[in-house]
Each structure stands twice: as structure tokens, then as C-alpha cells.
Amino acid sequence: MNDEERLARRTAAVDEVQRLLVEHLLLEVEPHDLDPDAPLFGSGHGLDSIDAVEVAVALENRFGVRMHESRVESVPHLRTINTIVDLVLARQELA
Amino acid sequence: MTALQDQLDAIRHRVGIGVREGLALGRTDATSGRAALAPRSATNLDLREAQFRQGLVLDDGGRPTVDLLVGTFRGTMWTLLDDPRGDLADLGTLEDHVVIGIDGPFAWEVLGAWASPSAIGLPYLGAFAPRDDELVIRAGRTGEYGYLVIVPADRAEETLAAVWAAAAPMDPVRTTDEAVARCAFENFVFELGREGAHGLDALELQLTWRLDLHADAPGLDAIRAHREAGLRRRLTAMEAEEPLVEGAEVRAGDRSIGRVLAAVGGRALAVLDLPWAQSGMTFEVDGRPATTRSAPFVTNRSLFVNPQRHSWATRDEIELPPDLA
Numbered sequence: 001m002n003d004e005e006r007l008a009r010r011t012a013a014v015d016e017v018q019r020l021l022v023e024h025l026l027l028e029v030e031p032h033d034l035d036p037d038a039p040l041f042g043s044g045h046g047l048d049s050i051d052a053v054e055v056a057v058a059l060e061n062r063f064g065v066r067m068h069e070s071r072v073e074s075v076p077h078l079r080t081i082n083t084i085v086d087l088v089l090a091r092q093e094l095a
Numbered sequence: 096m097t098a099l100q101d102q103l104d105a106i107r108h109r110v111g112i113g114v115r116e117g118l119a120l121g122r123t124d125a126t127s128g129r130a131a132l133a134p135r136s137a138t139n140l141d142l143r144e145a146q147f148r149q150g151l152v153l154d155d156g157g158r159p160t161v162d163l164l165v166g167t168f169r170g171t172m173w174t175l176l177d178d179p180r181g182d183l184a185d186l187g188t189l190e191d192h193v194v195i196g197i198d199g200p201f202a203w204e205v206l207g208a209w210a211s212p213s214a215i216g217l218p219y220l221g222a223f224a225p226r227d228d229e230l231v232i233r234a235g236r237t238g239e240y241g242y243l244v245i246v247p248a249d250r251a252e253e254t255l256a257a258v259w260a261a262a263a264p265m266d267p268v269r270t271t272d273e274a275v276a277r278c279a280f281e282n283f284v285f286e287l288g289r290e291g292a293h294g295l296d297a298l299e300l301q302l303t304w305r306l307d308l309h310a311d312a313p314g315l316d317a318i319r320a321h322r323e324a325g326l327r328r329r330l331t332a333m334e335a336e337e338p339l340v341e342g343a344e345v346r347a348g349d350r351s352i353g354r355v356l357a358a359v360g361g362r363a364l365a366v367l368d369l370p371w372a373q374s375g376m377t378f379e380v381d382g383r384p385a386t387t388r389s390a391p392f393v394t395n396r397s398l399f400v401n402p403q404r405h406s407w408a409t410r411d412e413i414e415l416p417p418d419l420a
Binding site: 011036071082 | 149219220239283301302303304308322326329330331332347370371373374375376389390391394398399414415416
């Protein structure tokens with residue numbers, strides 16, 4: 001895969017995760033208003049632990065990405081849109 | 096003064112305590128304060144009692160001019176600014192109080208021992224008053240557990256000593272604003288005087304989450320127009336084997352795609368044109384490879400510390416990911 005293809009793939013994945021979060025969490029923002037590196041929980045986009053469960057379910061349904069039950073494994077991946085995309089793309093490459 | 100590296104180690108692994116010299120503090124009546132700030136604030140100021148929020152004031156181009164923490168407590172509006180008060184001086188500059196910072200993955204335990212065990216459950220951006228004329232806000236810039244303790248200046252030394260005594264088992268270190276700023280950098284926490292000082296607007300700085308896009312305040316028309324037109328560049332984290340330098344050009348082949356705005360060693364915040372402002376791409380900075388990455392730069396230890404289950408005494412039992420263990 002060349003750089004152009006990798007950029008296109010990454011951009012598409014970010015767009016898709018932004019849309020997924022807005023749709024599943026019923027956020028009253030446009031998908032592109034979700035900053036890719038802003039924290040999803042606490043400060044930043046202000047999601048809570050119930051949202052975290054929703055996000056995990058949505059990611060599994062849409063991308064087949066299963067979040068680990070272990071906090072140690074799941075927390076780093078759920079910090080921002082970009083860290084979610086890192087996980088999604090890594091799992092797709094393994095598949 | 097403790098060496099910077101020791102301060103960083105304390106904030107990252109234990110607890111650091113210090114006077115936040117660079118924070119400008121304001122206090123005024125909540126009603127009049129809100130009336131004065133709301134027309135200028137790009138951030139929604141609808142706050143519950145004892146709730147704080149990270150806010151912005153923008154110039155007409157949508158660029159942040161003030162980065163503030165604002166909230167109300169018992170009829171009083173408090174503002175904390177990371178820089179000189181500028182056009183917010185009318186919001187009650189408070190010079191006879193001092194802000195003490197308690198930062199680190201076990202800062203909550205220090206707060207609980209010093210103030211009250213119930214303080215351990217304080218939510219992020221929540222506040223409480225340990226004593227009259229004192230206020231504690233959970234608003235750390237270095238991880239999940241960071242607290243700002245506002246005390247009258249004539250009680251500052253006494254309070255510092257008491258907090259220090261509560262932290263004694265953790266071998267605390269006296270921290271400076273420089274150490275806190277360094278940890279904020281690695282955690283991708285915005286600093287007006289760093290990445291905010293290069294003419295980027297709030298969208299480009301990834302601060303959309305702080306904006307009330309339906310409000311009528313300076314800079315928001317420019318932000319709405321920018322949103323409509325589409326983002327053309329964005330703040331992006333980068334890493335390289337060699338140290339990166341502020342101002343260095345970022346190139347993709349023959350094309351200049353951005354520049355480094357701030358750097359600490361091989362870590363940098365750069366502004367990159369879209370579509371290149373994406374994680375996982377390798378570009379050239381000063382002729383050497385540098386790779387974009389997802390922020391933040393670190394996996395913060397505090398993410399795995401749970402005040403309901405853990406303690407400093409049992410810290411070895413805390414399950415950590417391999418890069419922190």
C-alpha cells in the first residue's frame with residue numbers, strides 16, 4: 001500500500017468512526033466536529049462510562065473489533081477517535 | 096529546586112506539589128461575572144453549582160486569545176487563566192490568593208488524607224471547599240488526578256506543609272509550572288503560549304469540543320465559516336528518533352505540508368495540511384524521517400489507578416499495560 005492509499009484509508013476510517021459515534025451516542029454535533037485527538041471521556045467530548053459500553057458494542061458490530069474486558073487493554077484504545085482508528089486498522093491488517 | 100527530570104518522574108508516577116505561579120486567578124459575583132463573560136466566551140457557560148469548564152475567548156478570526164477554567168461555587172464565579180488576564184481583568188483579579196497544584200496518579204490519595212476522605216470521589220472539573228475561603232478544583236493537566244487548591248496567600252505555606260505531610264509516604268517533589276507544562280505537552284493538553292501562539296484557530300487546534308457553535312461571541316462567525324468551507328490544516332502529533340525543532344518544515348516528498356510548532360526531544364506538535372494531517376504517516380523534517388501519531392504521546396499511569404480499589408500502599412498490585420509495568 002503506498003502513502004496515498006494509506007492516507008485515504010486512514011481518512012475514511014476516521015470519518016467512519018466519527019459518524020459511528022454521532023449515530024450510536026445520539027450526539028448533537030456534526031461528525032467532523034469531533035476532534036480526532038480530543039479525549040472522548042471526561043474533558044474533551046465529555047462521554048461517560050455508559051457511553052463507553054455503547055462505543056464498544058458499536059465498534060464490534062461495525063468493524064468486528066472486540067474490546068477486551070480487561071481495562072488495561074481497552075482503555076488506551078478508547079481514549080480518542082484516533083486511538084480507536086489505530087485499533088480498527090490494526091485489526092483489519094491482521095484479518 | 097528539584098531537577099526537572101525528578102519533577103516529571105513524580106508527576107508521572109507518584110505525586111508532585113507546587114505553587115502554580117503562572118495561573119492568574121479571578122473571583123467575582125456569579126451573576127455579574129457571567130453577564131460580563133458570556134458575551135465574550137466561545138464556550139457555553141451554563142454550569143451547575145460546583146462545576147467547572149475549560150473555556151476559550153477567541154479573536155475575530157477564531158484564534159484563542161484566552162484559555163480559562165471557569166466555574167461557580169456558592170454564588171461566586173471563579174476564573175483561572177494560564178496567561179495574563181488581558182481583557183478579562185474586569186472579572187475580579189484576585190491577587191491575595193495562591194493556587195497550589197497537586198498532580199500525579201496518587202494525587203487523589205493526598206487530597207483525601209489532607210482534606211477529607213470524601214474528596215477522593217470528586218468528579219473531574221468538580222469543586223469543593225475544604226474550609227472557608229478555600230476551594231479545590233479537580234482539573235489536572237497531567238493525567239486523571241490533578242487538583243488546584245486555592246487558598247488565601249497568608250495560609251499558603253501552612254497549606255503547602257499540610258499537603259506535603261499528607262503526601263509524605265509517596266516521596267513528593269516540589270514541582271514548577273515548567274514540569275506541569277511538560278507533562279501537559281505529553282498528554283496533548285492545550286497550552287495557549289505553546290501551540291496556541293502560532294495563529295491557528297480553534298478548529299485547527301482540535302478545540303472544537305470547547306466551542307458553543309450556536310453562540311454569538313467573537314470569533315464564532317469565523318469558526319462557522321471555516322467549518323462550512325472545510326478544514327485545510329490541523330494540529331498533529333509527530334515523533335522522530337532525533338530531536339525535532341520548533342519552526343522546522345515538514346515535507347512529503349517535494350511538497351511542503353506543514354511545520355513544527357512545539358517540540359520536546361523527538362516529540363512534536365506540528366500543523367499539517369490535510370489530507371496529510373493523519374496518524375501513522377512518515378514524512379521528512381529537516382531531512383530526517385518523522386512519523387505522525389495519535390495523541391497523546393504517553394499512556395498515562397493514572398488511567399489505571401482507581402481510588403475505589405487502589406492505594407499507594409498497594410500500588411504494586413495495580414495492573415498496568417506492558418509499557419508502564
